[in-house]
Amino acid sequence: MTATLTIQDLFKLILFLLGIGALTYLIFVLKNINKLMSQINIVAEANEKNINDILEQLPSISKNLTSITESTDSAIKDLTPEINGLVQNINGISGKVNSITDSIDSTTHKVSETLDTVTDSISETAYAFQYNIKNIDSYIKLIVEIIETIKNAIKKK
DSSP states (O other): OOOOOOHHHHHHHHHHHHHHHHHHHHHHHHHHHHHHHHHHHHHHHHTHHHHHHHHHHHHHHHHHHHHHHHHHHHHHHHHHHHHHHHHHHHHHHHHHHHHHHHHHHHHHHHHHHHHHHHHHHHHHHHHHHHHHHHHHHHHHHHHHHHHHHHHHHHHHO
């Protein structure tokens, strides 16, 4: 049995085999899609009452959302001028606080300089007082020595 196979026949064979493979893959895909659809159908049937309840409530939910949105828009429009005024007040207060802080800083600096000056003056006064006390002590010792010298001179006569 001899048979000649041309390139055209070979390509046809390859195409038929690829077609059979693709068709088999397509059958598996369709089988999986069918299983998935049957599971979705089972879930939908089991939750049919809940789905119907949700669908019935959607218009009222939509109306509530619209009402909430309108109320929020109205509140924002009403509060916008007050918020702007509040921001301006806060900015003014912030400026005043900065001014007060600068004044406190300046006053603190002046008080610090004054305390330094007073401390230096007290220190100098203490040193001068200490020096004067030493001088007074020296004078008293000198006077005591003079008195003793006079006393000894008187006793010798």
